[in-house]
Amino acid sequence: MSAIRTVVRGAQRRRVSTIVIIMATAMAVTATVLAGLLLAASSAPFANAFAQQHGAHLTAIFDAAKTTKDQAAATAGQAEQTAGPYPVTTVTATPQGAPPGPGGPQLKVVGRADPGGDAIDKVTLLAGRWARAAGEIVVARGDVRIPTGIVLRLEDGSTLTVVGEARSISQTAQAWVTPDQAVALGQTGWQMLYRYADASSETAMTAHEAALGAGAQTQSWLDVRNDAAHRTQLFVPLLSAFGLIGLALAALVIGNVTAGTVASATRRIGVMKALGLTPAQVVRACLVQALIPGLIGAVLGIVAGDLLAIPLTADVADLFGTVPMSVTPWVDAAAIVAAILLIAATAAPAAWRAARLRTVDALAVGRAPHSGRGRVAARLAARTRLPRPVSLGLAQPFTRPARLLAILLTVGLGTAAATFAIGLASSLREIQAAAEKPDTSADVLVMPMDDRDLRPIVAATPGTGRYYGRGPADIAVDGLREPARGTITSGDARWAGYEMLDGQWYTGPGEAVVNTAFLTATGKKIGDTVTGAGHEPLTLVGEVFDGSANNHLYTDQASVPAGVVRGFEWYVELTPGTGRDTYIAALRSQNVAAEATGSEGLDGTLILLDSLTALLTALLVSVAALGVLNAVVLDSRDRVHDIGVHKSVGMTPRQTAVMVIASVGVPGLLGGVLGVPAGYLLHRWAVPAMAHGAGIRLPQSTIEVYGAILLAALTLAGLVLAAGGALLPAGWAARTRTAVALRTE
Amino acid sequence: MTPAAKGALAADARCGRASLASLTMIDVADVSRRYDGGQAALDHLSLHVAEGECLALLGPSGSGKSTLLNLIAGLDRPTEGTVTVGGTRVDRLSEAAAARYRRATIGLVFQFFNLIDDLTVTDNVLLPAQIAGRPATQSRRRAAELLETLGIDRHAGAYPGRLSGGERQRVAVARALMNRPPLLLADEPTGALDTASGAEVRKLLVDLHADGQTIVLVTHDEVLAATVATRTVRLVDGQVAGA
Structure with a gap:
């Protein structure tokens, strides 16, 4: 031993x-x-x-005016496990300090004494604490975040202070207060939560809902799960890709x-x-x-x-x-x-x-004597006109092919991760830009405030160039249970900037374009005709990208009966030389609401994805750099005697450092050359897969985000990564005392 | 008269110029070198070597011969004292300056040759010139001349591993002379060689010195010292024990 x-x-x-x-x-x-x-x-x-929250299979709200607490509680016998009844109310809350007026979020507020005390729906507290007293509220964390500490003003003038953020996977509430506070806010119902032995099918859930009677407003966990699936499927390929690269590295x-x-x-x-x-x-x-x-x-x-x-x-x-x-x-x-x-x-x-x-x-x-490997490389490198320390370094890794391969793969994986991450971030920005383009392609947005027809006003205002009107409408479509979301345009909207995935924008009445979700839901294809109550048959002439998973149909005003759209918003492109502010002022002087168009900036999900991608990329690139560092340390240690010999014949510390850094030049460059296409292909697979998971199809412009310069720069990034990993050992090699190195065996 | 004495006399005759030389090439003044605070490898040692002289440092293992050579070559620094070579204070040089000093002033020959196994004989010989950034054509011509002079031109494209010990040491000498250094330092140049190869190298050093090359050599080999050196200095426990 x-x-x-x-x-x-x-x-x-x-x-x-x-x-x-x-x-x-x-x-x-x-x-x-x-x-x-x-x-x-x-x-x-x-x-x-x-499973972690022991979620509710069914969430039911009974009208408090018609159902007593005991009656609500009596439904417990129908399920395997229940929680409640909890008092429920709905409030309209505006953050204090926001301008007065309507528009604050409506919150379904449930009175719960404790987030995890009940058998079902063990709500997870994400920030702050649970509401303990009157005047306190815990909000559900969603797309719009209301941070802890904010004071919410209610319509009656009273206020609630946000003391925590929580999440119910069953989406049983948008906010929670104490039970007494819920009653004080004007209780409108009783909430009951149920878990069943059999909740796996629509049939079973429909039967459970029916058993509660027509008076109960219900929400099945299957609907919540389907909504969640759309959201999660979008990101699974991305995170899986990062996970697999991490494991390989x-x-x-x-x-x-x-x-x-x-x-x-x-x-x-x-x-x-x-x-x-x-x-x-x-x-x-x-x-x-x-x-x-x-x-x-x-x-x-x-x-x-x-x-x-x-x-x-x-x-x-x-x-x-x-x-x-x-x-x-x-x-x-x-x-x-x-x-x-x-x-x-x-x-x-x-x-x-x-x-x-x-x-x-x-x-x-x-x-x-050495094995003799790498001598061809050494001979070739010696014939180049490069400075000798560089050519010595370049040839060095060929004496150990296994280590060369390891550095090459390490750099390759690091470069692939960086390429993928940069492409992903670019794609997400392109997707947002493509979705926002119809809102940002015009210069000025003119909004309806009353029943006036704004078209003549827009047309008569000096500085108006191209313009078109846009308004929402529900469009009945045979084969769809719910009406499709319609966008009705007035005037020539071809310049609006909608990204076409297939076909073309409509040019006249009787034609329509739809999004991918519409085609999937109806089973139609471009060239088919859709029919429905309240409008003439519409021929589908194009598939448009709008970033939405809802069924969406776009057509001209002439294709639908008059009056379907109550008020058009007008998108105006100004003639050259017209000042936006002057134009908006001219409209406002006629008591017309107008504003400059503009991007809303990055949305929360994009920011989150950006930070997640940056964190994972930084980690993977660091692991790769450390892998290179380790390989170069081993190599420098193996060659320390040769380094001593070089120094003894006059190699300066700087030249020694250059030689060590140059030793990762070939694997760094080759790693970049291999890693960039790998990251590129991963991106080509993952981004459409993410979109497919979300039920949308993406324009090519959002997938082809790599320019030649970017790809070349990324290829060189492999070299930078390798050189970064070699910097420390290069410093050590440069500082090694010649006499010590020469004594080393 | 013993062969060694004969050799020494012959060397004296060849090195007559050196004994007359007045210019100091190496001035080692009151130098000590201690490792990690332990016993001194060199203990207040002083030494002068004149230009064109051929000095042999003799002494048992651990006497400080190689340490002194390293200090003169700028491979190591003294704990105390000064080392001046050709007017340059070597003990004060930074690592980079020491490297430049070696390029310009020093040719080093080691006991175990210290050739780079992955480079051909020619590339090994060219190395000091290439590192110094000398013009390629001129350097190649010089390398070819050296290989021819030293009788190893037929091995120009071979790798060191295929050569005999004597041939390898001649390659090492060629490399040491590549930049025409005024001072050649040789550390046990025959220590790893058989008798025949040792004799070859001995003759080579004698010829070099005859051409005016200043040489300091460290050796155990009394015959080598007697044959080549104009002066011998014996070290014991880091101090000069006798000349």
Whole structure:
């Protein structure tokens, strides 16, 4: 055992490389934990959160004017498990300080004494605390966030202070107050929550709803789940892609680190074999030497992973509209076991090779002539006109093809992750821009305020160029249960900027364009005709992108009966030289509401996705850089004697650093060349897959977001990543004392 | 008269110019070198070497010979004292300046050759010139001349691993002379060679010195010292024990 200890002590003496091994393993395990969590969070997020909260299969509200509390409570017998009755009311609340007038959010408020005290719908508190007294309210976190501390003013002038944010996966309320407060706000109903033994089908749920009677307003968990599915399916491919890249990168880094560790102990093993170490002891020593720093790194990685998981899972939960996953012990355990198995699997062949190595050969490591690999590269590099330190560095990795391959793959995966992330962010911006374009392509928006027809006013105002009117209407369509959402235009709306996915914009009455969801829901295709009550048959001449998963139909005013649209908004493009403010002032002087059009800025989901993507990309690129760093440290250590020789014949520290950095030039560039297409293809797959999950189709402009310059820059980013990873070892090599390096074997 | 003494006399005759030289090439003044606060490898040692001189440093293992050579080459720094070579205070040089000093002033020959195994003989010899940024055509011509002079031009495209010890040491000497350094430092140049190869290298050093090359060589080999050196200095425990 003492012999094994002697071999293992080598690791303690090589402090720098051991620290790098620990760091690389730690970061790789952190990436594994986070990747595992991402994959776990992306797998059936609604089902997991629903199970975690013990969600309600059915939510029913009974009218308080017709149903007593006892009557509501008596329905408990129909279900396996129930909660309630809770007092319910609806309030219109405006944040204090906002301008007076209508438009504040209407909130369904439920009186609950405790978020998780009942058997069903254990609401998760995301921020602040639960409402304990009158005048306090907890709001459900949704697309629009009302942060803790905000005071909400109600229509009657009273106020409620937001003391917390919470999420009910069953969407049983938009806000919660104490039961007494709910009554004081003017209770309108009683809420009952039910769980059933059989709630898996529409038929079963319809039967349960019918059993409650016609007086109950009900919400089935199947509807909530379908809504959630649209939202989650959008992001599953994205997070899964990041998770898989993370796992691959972690495996690569750990494998490379371990193989390098064992290989570096070969000469020491030779000495110990000469002193009587048996092959079995060599294998054990190699495994122990690899496992000790690996295990330390794995434990640190688990801790870091669990800490980073807190903001990550919160972001993911907000994205999915679910509750944050708690740190899952099985992910931690799986990451540790996977790391140990990977270390053992990589170390074992290297250990076996070391054990079988003849003692004289093991002792000759560092003294015997090199294997001869990479000489062609060295010869070619020497013939170039590059400065000698650069050409020496460029040829260096070819002497160790396995390490060259490891660096190449590490850089490739890092570059692929960065390429994918940048493409994704660009696509999301393009999608938002395409969806907003009809609202931003005009210069001025003129809005209806009364029954006046605004067209003649717009037409007569000096500075008016092109213009068209747009208004909403419900359009009945045979084959659809609910009417389609209609957008009726007046005038030539071809310049409005709607992105066509197929066909063309309509040019006259009797024609319509629809979105993808409409085509999917009706089973129609371009060229087909749709019929419905209240309008003439409409020929579908185009498929338009509008970023919506609802059925949407666009047609001209002449295609629908007059009066379907109550008031048109007018979108005006100004003639060149007309000032927007002057034009708007001219309209306002005629008592017409007008405003400049403009983008609404990034929406909350985009910001969330941006931060999540940035976090994951930074992590993966850091892991890749650390992988490179580790490989270069091993390489520099192997070549320290050669570095000493170079210095002895006059190589300056700067030239030494250049040589070490240049040594990652070839794998860095090749990694970029391979990683960029990989990230590009991943993006080409993931973005349409995300859209498909959300039931929409995207314009090509939102998918083809990579310009030639961007791709070239990303390819060079592989080089930058590799050089970044090599910087530290280059500094160490530059500082190495020549005499010490020359003495090193 | 013993062969060694004969050799020494012959060397004296060849190195007559050196004994007359008045210009100081190396001035080591009151130099000490201690490692990690332990015992001194060199202990208040002073030494002068004149231009064109050939000095052999003799002494048992651990006497401080190689340490002194490293200090002169700028590979290491003294704990105390000064080292001046060709008017340059080597002990004060930064790492970068020391590298430039070695390029311009020093040629180093090691016991175990220290050739780069992945480079051909020619590329090894060219290395100091290329690192110094010398013109390629001129450097290639110089390398070819050196290989021819040293009798290893037939191995120009070979890799060091395929050469004999003597041939490798000649490649190392060629590399050391590539930048025409005024000072050649040789650390046990025959220490890893068989008798025949050792003799070849010995003759090579004698010829170099005959051409006016200043040489400091560290050796255990009394024959080498007697054959090549114009002066010998014996070190014991980091101090000059005798000349």
